Amino acid sequence: MDLSYTADEQAFRDEVRAFARASLPPELARKVFDHRRLARSDYVCWQDILAKKGWLTGHWPRAFGGLGWTPVQLHIFDEETAAAGAPRLVPFGINMVAPVLMAFGGEWQQQHYLGRMRENKDWWCQGYSEPGAGSDLASLKTRAEAHGDHFIVNGHKTWTTLAQHADMIFCLVRTSTGARKQEGISFLLIDMHSPGVTVRPLIMIDEEHEINDVYFDNVKVPVANLVGEEGKGWTYAKYLLGFERTNIAGVGASKRELATLKTIAAQEQRGGQSLARDPHFAARLAQVEIDLMALETTVMRVLSQRGKTPGPEASILKIRGSEIQQALTELMMEAVGPYALPFVPEAIAGEGTAAVGPDYASPLAARYFAWRKTTIYGGSNEIQRNIIAQAVLGL
Amino acid sequence: MDFSFNDEQKQFQESLAKFIERDYGFERRRAYQALPEGFSRDIWAQFADMGLLGLPFDEQYGGLGAGVAEMLLAMTAIGNGLVLEPYLATVIMAGGLISRCGNQAQKQALLPPIAAGKRIVVTALAEPGARYDLNRVETTATRKGGDTMLSGRKAVVLHGAQADQLIVSARSSGDSSDDSSNNVAAIDGISLYLVDRGAAGVSVRDYRTVDGLRAADITFNEVRVGPEALLGAEGGAYAAIDAIADAGAAALCAEAVGVMETLNALTLEHLKTRQQFGHPIGGFQVLQHRAADMFIHAEQSKSMAYLAAMKLSSTDVAERRRVVSAAKVHVGRSGRAISQASTQLHGGMGVTNELAAAHYARRLTMIDFNLGDSDHHLKRFINA
Numbered sequence A: 001m002d003l004s005y006t007a008d009e010q011a012f013r014d015e016v017r018a019f020a021r022a023s024l025p026p027e028l029a030r031k032v033f034d035h036r037r038l039a040r041s042d043y044v045c046w047q048d049i050l051a052k053k054g055w056l057t058g059h060w061p062r063a064f065g066g067l068g069w070t071p072v073q074l075h076i077f078d079e080e081t082a083a084a085g086a087p088r089l090v091p092f093g094i095n096m097v098a099p100v101l102m103a104f105g106g107e108w109q110q111q112h113y114l115g116r117m118r119e120n121k122d123w124w125c126q127g128y129s130e131p132g133a134g135s136d137l138a139s140l141k142t143r144a145e146a147h148g149d150h151f152i153v154n155g156h157k158t159w160t161t162l163a164q165h166a167d168m169i170f171c172l173v174r175t176s177t178g179a180r181k182q183e184g185i186s187f188l189l190i191d192m193h194s195p196g197v198t199v200r201p202l203i204m205i206d207e208e209h210e211i212n213d214v215y216f217d218n219v220k221v222p223v224a225n226l227v228g229e230e231g232k233g234w235t236y237a238k239y240l241l242g243f244e245r246t247n248i249a250g251v252g253a254s255k256r257e258l259a260t261l262k263t264i265a266a267q268e269q270r271g272g273q274s275l276a277r278d279p280h281f282a283a284r285l286a287q288v289e290i291d292l293m294a295l296e297t298t299v300m301r302v303l304s305q306r307g308k309t310p311g312p313e314a315s316i317l318k319i320r321g322s323e324i325q326q327a328l329t330e331l332m333m334e335a336v337g338p339y340a341l342p343f344v345p346e347a348i349a350g351e352g353t354a355a356v357g358p359d360y361a362s363p364l365a366a367r368y369f370a371w372r373k374t375t376i377y378g379g380s381n382e383i384q385r386n387i388i389a390q391a392v393l394g395l
Numbered sequence B: 001m002d003f004s005f006n007d008e009q010k011q012f013q014e015s016l017a018k019f020i021e022r023d024y025g026f027e028r029r030r031a032y033q034a035l036p037e038g039f040s041r042d043i044w045a046q047f048a049d050m051g052l053l054g055l056p057f058d059e060q061y062g063g064l065g066a067g068v069a070e071m072l073l074a075m076t077a078i079g080n081g082l083v084l085e086p087y088l089a090t091v092i093m094a095g096g097l098i099s100r101c102g103n104q105a106q107k108q109a110l111l112p113p114i115a116a117g118k119r120i121v122v123t124a125l126a127e128p129g130a131r132y133d134l135n136r137v138e139t140t141a142t143r144k145g146g147d148t149m150l151s152g153r154k155a156v157v158l159h160g161a162q163a164d165q166l167i168v169s170a171r172s173s174g175d176s177s178d179d180s181s182n183n184v185a186a187i188d189g190i191s192l193y194l195v196d197r198g199a200a201g202v203s204v205r206d207y208r209t210v211d212g213l214r215a216a217d218i219t220f221n222e223v224r225v226g227p228e229a230l231l232g233a234e235g236g237a238y239a240a241i242d243a244i245a246d247a248g249a250a251a252l253c254a255e256a257v258g259v260m261e262t263l264n265a266l267t268l269e270h271l272k273t274r275q276q277f278g279h280p281i282g283g284f285q286v287l288q289h290r291a292a293d294m295f296i297h298a299e300q301s302k303s304m305a306y307l308a309a310m311k312l313s314s315t316d317v318a319e320r321r322r323v324v325s326a327a328k329v330h331v332g333r334s335g336r337a338i339s340q341a342s343t344q345l346h347g348g349m350g351v352t353n354e355l356a357a358a359h360y361a362r363r364l365t366m367i368d369f370n371l372g373d374s375d376h377h378l379k380r381f382i383n384a
Ligand SMILES: Cc1cc2nc3c(=O)[nH]c(=O)nc-3n(C[C@H](O)[C@H](O)[C@H](O)COP(=O)(O)OP(=O)(O)OC[C@H]3O[C@@H](n4cnc5c(N)ncnc54)[C@H](O)[C@@H]3O)c2cc1C
Pocket: A125, A126, A127, A128, A129, A131, A133, A134, A135, A136, A158, A159, A160, A161, A162, A211, A373, A376, A377, A378, A379, A380, A381, A382, A383, A386, B274, B276, B277, B281, B284, B286, B287, B344, B345, B346, B347, B348, B349, B351
């Protein structure tokens, strides 16, 4: 056993750090550090920079045009770019549908869609959840009927993250009604610009437009966009979820947020002394730091054991990752005391309006509330604990 | 020991509940919030008609002379309805300070119009950088002839921009910096002044708060006030400020209890109606346990809110402070736990702006950031 980084890994870290420092636009990094609202162009800008270098898909196998990074390399990349203030990579294409296409997609799909992902050409979104099908995903009702060389899709997806920006959506749709709900579900790639697709905003608790309702009204989808076999969508979806959950751990971003929290605590005062030195606050901060250390090491251990196909252990990472992210937003909000109260969306958006109180304080309460999402999406933490209890512990 | 309300109080409670149900539904509240002042003057006038705005004031000043039980009921109803109007700031805090420190003429001039809903007065006590310590006052009061000049800044003044008058704490002597021996800013030398919000030298930055209310940061730049503006003894206002902050904290605890009641009811309804896997999600034991914990938190908070309210009139100041802080810590923690659980049990809906419960969760969370958060009061409890 050796838990230290090899010389090669260290060299890779230096390379990523230098690259991020040199190529990430400072205004964009500032926005990320300060928790300002990001526009579509902010995400696209950074992803274009990475795509050019081949790093957007560096973790893909070489056979699909990636660089075949090891899980350790991917972790280093995640950590260094997050520390530099890079926005998160929109995961729906490169991290979620991509592994499915690699494992189950046809040759044309692999060529076409994976090729475009490598070049950051399409913005993907995920069309799983429906109003009646959240945790109970298999009860989804969106239907796709085969008509010769295409399907006709009708239905309603919801909570679709950043669908307002999307070019493509991968959907679970019902192609037949089998004996079990899980049967008769198929995995379909749909062009968001197709006639009959409507996107309506759902405004979140922080008044941000991040999620949407997506309606399909007689949308024509070529049969060529069916992934794998008809009726096998559930199997592919489960395969994908393991990737989603590993991805959600967000260790790199949490490390950055921990550093930000420390900076804020050093500037805030309680009882006439620095909040960072307040024993009660310092103890709570240390607890999160220790939890994050445990998570990071567990991520590395799970990844090194399982290679690249995450199993039910991914649920550990999702549970702890989301809880730590939430703990960080909570401590940050508490750190600014009464200045957590003012809500000036224009200041959060960075539209020139001055914040009330310290600049860093203005987005923190809204962010705390929005971050409650992390224990709900990607399979709620209750569902994750059910998975551990059943699939890992055999209860 | 008697925890029950008498018949009159029960009637009062019922009329409040009816009012909230009829006039303060979620959609109506949304409309009030969108008004320029962030609340409804119509509702304020109706509060006056119901006697709510003079509830704790002496009858000779247009009040009802009611006690803490009525205050508890009113604040709980305010929590039930997620009421936006400046009740805490005006009636409990400003009204409380005027009743306690004002001379005959000041009470006569201020309390009747407040009770009648004709005038809004709020307190401007906390300062930027002072966090929740109301003795860290850097706003200065300097004599100039017979008048006093006020200069300084006040932070997160609830409804500051909607008020006609402000009660401002300022230092007429003493030092706000640390007394090195016990790390406490001097409490002597703090005075209270009544200031017109529109007076020359007062600038107000109005904003929304994350829980749907309005607040303001206010700067006082050489604001001149006459001798009649001094409220209470010069340099000796801190004991009153501390007492009123406790009254406010106890009122917030009662409001939180009201928020908890409604939020728990909304969550329970969701558990019974939302179907997944062919059953209402309330059938899952892990969610049942969370709902049970939410219920326990609310019941315990109610006990603490009662206890704090009853201690407000205690002549043992140390005991009052200890118990109010205990209540604020408990309610703050329970409020956090309930709001988080409620959001989680609602699933994706829980983080949308459309859901009433999400607004209750926001208020419940942010109550903790008013008049001292749990950590602040934990320390105060330990040091009491
Ligand atoms: C911000 C955000 C972004 C999202 N983005 C996307 C997206 O891009 N694409 C997409 O398809 N979906 C997305 N989702 C949807 C997300 O996956 C669902 O919200 C999630 O699956 C939960 O479903 P639900 O909201 O219907 O809640 P429900 O399933 O109704 O759950 C409500 C509560 O019941 C609990 N519960 C349910 N079943 C059980 C059980 N068996 N045992 C114990 N407890 C249970 C849940 O844990 C939860 O606490 C997003 C959600 C959010 C909040």
